[in-house]
Amino acid sequence: MDAASVIPTLRAKDYKSDVVPVWCPGCGHFGVLSAVTKALAYLKLPKERVALISGIGCSARLPAYVGAYGFHGVHGRALPLAAGLKAARPDLTVLVAGGDGDGFSIGGNHFLHACRRNMDMAYIVMDNEVYGMTKGQASPTTRPDWAKSKLTPHGTGIRPFQPAAIALAAGASFIARGYSGDPGGLTRLISEAIEHPGFGFLHVLSPCRTFRPEQSDWKHQVHRSDKGPTDDPAEAAHSIQADDGMTLGLLYARRLPVWQPDNRATATTADLEGAFVV
Amino acid sequence: MPAVTGVATEADARYLDRGPSHRPRRAREAARKSLRSLRLCGFNCRTAICTDWRLGMCHRPSLTGGAALAITGAGGSGAVTAGLILLAAVGRAGHYALMGRSAGPQIRGGESVAMLRFAPRPVECMGDRLDLLVGLDWENVGRFSDELPLDETSLILTDDQAVPVPEILARSGARVRSLPLKVLAEAQPDGRVNMIAIGAVGALLGLPLAALESGARVILADKDDRIIETSVACIRVGHASIGGSQAPPVGMPTPPARWNISGNEAAGLGALRGGVRFVAAYPITPASEMLEWLAPRLERLGGSLLQAEDELASINMLIGSSFGGVPALTATSGPGLSLMVEGIGLAVASETPVVVVDVQRGGPSTGIPTKSEQSDLNLAVYGLHGDAPHLVLAPTGIADCAFTVQWAVGLAEQLQTAAIVLSDQALGQSRAILDPPADPAVVRSDRQPPTRMIADSPGPDYQRYRPSDSGLSSMTLPGVPGGMYTADGLEHGANGVPSSRAVDHAEQLDKRLRKLTAFDYGGEWAEIRGKGDCLLLTWGSSAGPVFEAAERLSASGRPTRAIALRLIAPLQRQALLTELGSVGPILVVEQNQGAQLFCYLHAQRVLPPHARSYARPGPLLLRPAEILRALEEEA
Ligand SMILES: Cc1ncc(C[n+]2csc(CCOP(=O)(O)OP(=O)(O)O)c2C)c(N)n1
Ligand code: SF4
Numbered sequence: 001m002d003a004a005s006v007i008p009t010l011r012a013k014d015y016k017s018d019v020v021p022v023w024c025p026g027c028g029h030f031g032v033l034s035a036v037t038k039a040l041a042y043l044k045l046p047k048e049r050v051a052l053i054s055g056i057g058c059s060a061r062l063p064a065y066v067g068a069y070g071f072h073g074v075h076g077r078a079l080p081l082a083a084g085l086k087a088a089r090p091d092l093t094v095l096v097a098g099g100d101g102d103g104f105s106i107g108g109n110h111f112l113h114a115c116r117r118n119m120d121m122a123y124i125v126m127d128n129e130v131y132g133m134t135k136g137q138a139s140p141t142t143r144p145d146w147a148k149s150k151l152t153p154h155g156t157g158i159r160p161f162q163p164a165a166i167a168l169a170a171g172a173s174f175i176a177r178g179y180s181g182d183p184g185g186l187t188r189l190i191s192e193a194i195e196h197p198g199f200g201f202l203h204v205l206s207p208c209r210t211f212r213p214e215q216s217d218w219k220h221q222v223h224r225s226d227k228g229p230t231d232d233p234a235e236a237a238h239s240i241q242a243d244d245g246m247t248l249g250l251l252y253a254r255r256l257p258v259w260q261p262d263n264r265a266t267a268t269t270a271d272l273e274g275a276f277v278v
Numbered sequence: 279m280p281a282v283t284g285v286a287t288e289a290d291a292r293y294l295d296r297g298p299s300h301r302p303r304r305a306r307e308a309a310r311k312s313l314r315s316l317r318l319c320g321f322n323c324r325t326a327i328c329t330d331w332r333l334g335m336c337h338r339p340s341l342t343g344g345a346a347l348a349i350t351g352a353g354g355s356g357a358v359t360a361g362l363i364l365l366a367a368v369g370r371a372g373h374y375a376l377m378g379r380s381a382g383p384q385i386r387g388g389e390s391v392a393m394l395r396f397a398p399r400p401v402e403c404m405g406d407r408l409d410l411l412v413g414l415d416w417e418n419v420g421r422f423s424d425e426l427p428l429d430e431t432s433l434i435l436t437d438d439q440a441v442p443v444p445e446i447l448a449r450s451g452a453r454v455r456s457l458p459l460k461v462l463a464e465a466q467p468d469g470r471v472n473m474i475a476i477g478a479v480g481a482l483l484g485l486p487l488a489a490l491e492s493g494a495r496v497i498l499a500d501k502d503d504r505i506i507e508t509s510v511a512c513i514r515v516g517h518a519s520i521g522g523s524q525a526p527p528v529g530m531p532t533p534p535a536r537w538n539i540s541g542n543e544a545a546g547l548g549a550l551r552g553g554v555r556f557v558a559a560y561p562i563t564p565a566s567e568m569l570e571w572l573a574p575r576l577e578r579l580g581g582s583l584l585q586a587e588d589e590l591a592s593i594n595m596l597i598g599s600s601f602g603g604v605p606a607l608t609a610t611s612g613p614g615l616s617l618m619v620e621g622i623g624l625a626v627a628s629e630t631p632v633v634v635v636d637v638q639r640g641g642p643s644t645g646i647p648t649k650s651e652q653s654d655l656n657l658a659v660y661g662l663h664g665d666a667p668h669l670v671l672a673p674t675g676i677a678d679c680a681f682t683v684q685w686a687v688g689l690a691e692q693l694q695t696a697a698i699v700l701s702d703q704a705l706g707q708s709r710a711i712l713d714p715p716a717d718p719a720v721v722r723s724d725r726q727p728p729t730r731m732i733a734d735s736p737g738p739d740y741q742r743y744r745p746s747d748s749g750l751s752s753m754t755l756p757g758v759p760g761g762m763y764t765a766d767g768l769e770h771g772a773n774g775v776p777s778s779r780a781v782d783h784a785e786q787l788d789k790r791l792r793k794l795t796a797f798d799y800g801g802e803w804a805e806i807r808g809k810g811d812c813l814l815l816t817w818g819s820s821a822g823p824v825f826e827a828a829e830r831l832s833a834s835g836r837p838t839r840a841i842a843l844r845l846i847a848p849l850q851r852q853a854l855l856t857e858l859g860s861v862g863p864i865l866v867v868e869q870n871q872g873a874q875l876f877c878y879l880h881a882q883r884v885l886p887p888h889a890r891s892y893a894r895p896g897p898l899l900l901r902p903a904e905i906l907r908a909l910e911e912e913a
Contacts, residue, residue, distance in 0.1 A: 017762075019775050048759045053598070063764050064775065069756040070764030071601055072776075073594060074624050080558075080591035084598025084606065085756075087582055088556050092602070092756050113587040265580030269550045272575050276537035276547075278369035278711060 009044060012037040017067040022058075028206030028215075029059050031180030032126055036066060036095070038183070039190035050093045053082040055107060057099035058133045059126035059206065076106030079114040079123065086119050090260055093194060094121040101131045104140040104161045114199055115170035117259045122193035122200040125163065126180070128208035128215065136211035148211070163203045164240045164251055168233060173198040173256040175236070176229075177248050179222045180206040185248055192250060198258045205246070218246070225249040344373070344397025345483060346405045348426055349475065351414030353387035356472035359497065360414070361392020362709070363476050363513075366493030367485050368396040369538050369711035376401040376676070376822075378708040378899070381648055382421045389418040391425065400712060402675050403822030406903040408432050411452070412479055414459070414471050416444050424898060428452040435479070437471065462519055466512050473509045477516020484523045487514065537714045541705035542568035542609075544679035544715060545635055546575070549607045551680070551717050552687025552728070554633070555581030556606040558595035560588050563647040564703040565609040565637040572609075589614040593621030596632040600625075601765055603732070603755040605691055607633040607683075612641045612654050615698070619661045625696040626666040626790065628765040629743065629753070631730060633690050635683060638702035638818075640896050649897030650704035652818050653870035658698040659847050659878060667791045669697035670847035674805045674821040676705055680715040682844055685802060688719075688728025693793050694753060700846070702869075704819040704899060736761040741772040745785050749793030794848050803843070803850040804857075810837025811862040812909070815889075817843045817875050820867050820900050827905040843875070849882050864889035865909050871895040 015037035023029050040050060052063035056075035063070030069092075073081045082096045103111055103125045114123065129146070131137040137149045140161035147155045167175050174196040178186040186204065193200030205222065207215035221244075229250040230236050236252035349364075351357035358379050365377040375396035382388035393408075395401050407427045412435045413419065419426075423446040428434070430451035434443055438456035448454065457478055463469035473494070480490040490513050498506045517523075539547075546568050549557070557576060559569045573583040581604070586592035589610055596606035610618065615636045625632045638654045640646025658670045669689055673682035683699055690697040719728070733740060733752035742763040744751045751772075754761025768776040769783050777783075805821065808828050816824040821842035828840035841857060843849075858864070866876040866889060873893035879885045892908035894900075 017764075046759070048757055048762055051602075051756045052764075064766070067762055069762050071598070071628070072764055072766045072768060073597065073628075074620055074767055077590060077594040077621065077624075080586060080594040081598040081601075083584065083591075084556065084558055084595030084600075085602045086598075087558075087584055087595070088599035088604035088606070089602035089756060109587055110591055113591070261582030261584070262577070263555075263580050263582065265578070267575075267578040269547070269579065272550070272578070273547070273714070276539045276543070276714070278366065278536045278538050 010041055010047070012041040015040045015047060015066055015068070017065055019064045021065050022061060024210045026209035027058065028128060028180035028208065029062065029126055031183060031186065032059070032097070032124065032204055032206055033062055033065050035178075035180075035183055035186035035190055036062070036097075036124070038187040039194060040066075040068070042187065042191050043194060045093055049091070050095065051085060052095045052097060053085065054078045054097045055102040056133065057102045057131070058208075059097060059099040060102055062097045076102050077110065078102065079107060079110040082121055083114065083117065083119055086121055087261055090120075090263065095194065096121060096123045098125060099132065099139070100125060100127040100129065100141045100161075100163075101139045104163060108140070112166070112170040115167050115172035115201065118171070118173050118198040118256050119259050120198055122190065122196075122202060124190065124193070124202045124204055126204050126206035127163065128206050128212055129160075130208050130211045132208045132211060162240075162245075164243075165237070167201045168236055168240060168252060171256070172201050172252075173254050174200040174250075175240075175252040176200070176202050176250045178202055178204045179218065179248055180204055181219050182222070182248065185224075189250065196253060198256055221246045222248050225251065229253050231255075344395065344401070345409045346393070346395040346407065347410035347412065347479065348391050348393045348408050349412045349414065349472075349479075350389070350391040350419050350422060350426070351472065352389045352417035353384060355414040356470060357390050357414055358392045360472040360476050361394050362497045363490070363493045364394055364479065364485075365709055365711065366496050366538060367480060367489040368394075369536055370489035370492050371485050372534070373398060373711065374400045374536070375711040376404065376708060377710070378404060378704065380422055380425050382418060389421065391422045393425075396711070401710065403826050403902065404899050405826070406901045410435065410479070410482070411447070412475050413437070413440065413443065414475060416441055419444055420446050423447060427901070435475075457519065459516075462515050463512060466508065466515060468505075468508045469512045469515075470509065473512030474516035474519070477513040477518070478520055480513070481517045481520050481523050486523070487517050490517065535714070536711050538709060538711055539676065540567065540707065540709045541673070541676040541679045541701060542637065542707065543571045544676055545609070545673070545683045545699070545701055545706070546571040547715075548680040548683030548685075549633070549635075549687060550575060550579060551719060552684040553605045553691070554607040554687055555579060556584075556596070556599035556604045557581070557608060558584040558586045558592040558599070558606070559608045559610065560586050560592050560614060562611045562614050564639055564707050565611050565614075565635065568609040568635065568637065568706065589617035590621065593618040593632070593634065594624070597621065597625050597628070597630050600630045600632055601756070605631065605687060607635065607687065609635040609637060611637050611639050611647070612657070613644060615654060615657060615661075619657070622668065622696045622698070623662045623664065623666050624767040626662065626668050627664075627767045627769070629694040629751075629790065630765060631690040631694050631696070633683070633686050633697045633699065635699045635701055637706040638700060646897050648703065650702045650819060650899070651870060651896030652700070652702055652820060652868050653872070653874065653895065654700060655817075655846065655870070655874040655878065656872070658700055665787055665791070667794045667848065668695050669693070669794070669845070670700065671697060671845055672700040672818040672843065673705060674818070674842040674844055676708060676710045677712045677715040678805070678844070679705055681718060684718060685844075689799075691730045692728050693797060694730060694750065695790070695794065700818055702819050733761055734758065742774045743770060743786060743789070744772045745789045748796055749789045749791070751789070799845055799850060803845040803853055805842045805844060806839065806857065808832050808837065808839045810839050812836055812838040813858070813861045813864045814838060814840045814867055814905065814909075815843075815864060815879075816840070816867040817846060818868075820869050823900045823902045823905055824867050827902040827909075830902060831906065831909070846875075846878070849879075849884070851882055851884055854884050858884065858886070863909065865892050865905070866890070867892045867900070867905055867908075869894065869896050869900055
């Protein structure tokens with residue numbers, strides 16, 4: 001990274017903005033924010049060359065808390081906004097952040113197509129199996145029998161969305177799982193997702209203290225993968241399906257073609273106009 | 279020198295009387311006879327009359343005053359190709375022209391009709407009637423019969439082996455003549471009926487054979503050589519079949535450099551001229567051709583087109599590109615615009631320039647995808663939630679698609695907001711021979727460049743959304759040190775940080791409104807033609823027939839002005855009020871059921887109580903005569 005020589009090395013806290021997070025005390029998203037800033041510092045990325053893009057949700061507030069460029073867009077549309085930015089500005093490091101509702105429900109279609117488009121960006125989904133911002137409704141990753149929302153008093157009765165399996169089926173080239181309570185591991189995974197050439201999907205278990213207090217137990221449930229990552233989709237499919245969903249680490253990574261338009265001009269508009277002459 | 283057999287104008291008659299000695303006596307006699315019948319002729323132009331002695335037609339159009347014709351045929355008959363070749367040929371012959379098309383409901387290969395009107399002056403609408411209808415066959419023509427205005431002075435050309443002309447057309451009283459199109463085609467190796475017809479029609483109209491041939495070579499350029507040569511041979515046979523040119527060839531010896539361009543292409547050109555280098559879009563009729571035209575050209579200009587997964591994605595992709603500093607645009611139609619509305623609001627709130635071209639089609643819902651209507655004005659003007667001032671523009675013709683889209687890009691960039699451009703199927707999918715649309719960036723070099731206000735080296739007190747007198751605040755682009763901010767659709771303070779405080783909301787709402795209302799849009803807010811206290815007020819593709827109606831009225835001694843609004847929102851209320859002054863009759867003309875412009879103008883309190891509306895839905899094109907009738911009814 002050429003620009004790294006221009007600026008003095010920054011520490012993680014230098015990547016924080018001075019905006020005070022709106023998150024509830026103890027929210028898992030704090031851990032993600034901290035890991036993001038550490039990863040940026042670790043990679044020595046100049047702040048102005050980084051763009052954080054998000055939709056709407058508690059998690060989607062993250063860009064404003066990082067002192068880089070950011071876009072806090074509308075609910076579910078962070079990935080296309082990021083795709084447009086990256087297509088236009090391949091020189092930037094693009095990070096996308098959001099929640100499970102934002103990414104897998106309202107933005108689910110964009111998730112599939114971002115996986116297959118494989119543009120060079122990192123996508124961090126803070127999964128708390130609930131809609132935090134709208135005060136505790138079931139999300140696509142909520143277990144079917146979770147009955148604490150007035151909207152679904154008997155639970156959803158619907159099997160949860162499987163982010164890693166779906167990402168794999170959609171053609172993702174990098175799939176990892178992190179936990180907001182594991183700062184070191186998460187920082188490393190975020191760095192790897194950024195450095196991965198292509199779409200780096202990082203599924204982060206990030207508890208909602210307020211609406212899913214029982215998720216504090218996740219710290220006892222998460223465990224590291226006993227195998228290294230695979231680049232074989234069949235093998236990855238098997239291990240992801242067999243997994244309990246609490247395995248942390250890089251699950252799958254494969255070199256796949258990255259979509260990025262060539263932005264070199266070979267003509268001017270005047271050159272094109274000749275074709276209209278009768 | 280082709281045989282001249284027809285008389286169109288008195289000047290032509292004098293020419294004939296003086297005429298060269300080698301001209302057949304019979305032709306001269308026929309010409310005199312036709313002069314006598316001049317008064318009996320129903321051709322509106324009164325110059326397009328002649329007698330044809332070979333075909334036994336009593337009237338037919340000649341190139342002198344222009345003509346309107348349609349070619350219809352089943353899927354695969356090549357009616358549209360024939361129209362395209364004739365369009366190119368009249369262009370080569372030095373004429374202006376407009377070509378529209380209509381297709382049946384079949385996705386591909388269904389019956390279709392090409393409609394072509396040409397004249398020695400710019401053609402901006404299809405006129406009221408057809409001089410000539412050519413049936414390559416009559417399969418399913420009933421599906422278009424209401425788009426083919428025939429009368430007893432029209433001529434229907436049919437193949438002599440075809441089924442009789444369908445009753446639905448024949449009852450117009452149009453004369454019918456047959457030609458051995460099929461027989462002639464079969465006599466040629468791989469001969470095609472449509473090419474024979476091009477030759478015959480071209481001869482009837484007095485189009486030089488060379489123009490027809492070069493038209494064919496241009497339109498068929500991507501076909502293999504054998505097909506091109508066969509086609510050209512058929513055109514020659516068709517041309518010779520009725521004895522070569524049958525009308526005075528009035529094409530210019532060296533035609534001026536005009537363009538052959540569709541509204542969708544012109545809109546694409548406007549985008550590129552305006553500096554758009556990123557397009558994201560989801561295919562939809564009738565906007566797709568604009569995207570197809572743009573994709574390879576953007577690539578050559580160092581830009582790109584991203585085919586998005588849906589319109590929710592495409593509008594947000596534009597916002598991303600624009601946030602990165604690359605001007606961005608999309609093209610869609612009603613259903614897509616509906617999906618984009620939330621994203622357009624984000625562009626407004628985050629002050630990120632984007633342009634959405636809506637090539638309108640019949641609505642609501644999926645509506646009539648292949649046919650035109652101007653019924654998305656309400657959505658474009660009122661569709662966004664919250665107080666979300668933005669730009670709504672409408673091109674007033676095919677050439678103006680280039681200007682208006684370019685202007686929209688410039689305005690969106692300058693004002694850091696969203697612009698919606700309301701084109702429609704009738705503009706987008708029609709082609710015209712016209713004078714090259716001037717590049718306003720070149721013409722108006724005295725103006726401030728229509729680019730955004732960028733902060734290249736923001737100081738320590740830089741604030742992205744700082745209120746100002748103009749309402750504008752400079753934008754930093756990612757990559758610029760010290761300019762970091764988070765753009766937001768949440769209401770925010772001057773620094774971009776989300777805020778729900780009343781003062782911030784009021785201040786930012788005000789800023790976003792002021793930058794649009796305080797801006798000087800110049801004289802381009804409308805296209806105004808003619809003088810007079812009778813007023814026709816319109817927008818979009820209705821402008822063509824309105825201009826012609828106003829001109830006819832003025833020519834008939836009732837001075838009439840036509841105003842086509844190019845900038846619909848923010849409405850240039852003061853300028854419009856000044857234009858209205860104390861006019862006489864006012865008719866607001868548009869192609870939708872709900873009188874959307876009329877209601878909008880009333881809501882803006884610009885129309886006097888006596889203003890009346892003529893609004894009717896698509897998909898039939900508006901014609902000048904119905905506008906005149908509507909005005910009569912008012913009187
Ligand atoms: C179009 C639209 N629909 C609904 C909402 C309301 N909404 C805001 S955030 C949200 C869900 C957020 O949940 P998630 O993405 O899981 O993030 P979390 O708050 O849990 O971090 C919803 C439904 C909205 N802002 N926009
Ligand atoms: S509601 Fe839940 S997700 Fe939202 S900030 Fe509070 S703890 Fe975090």
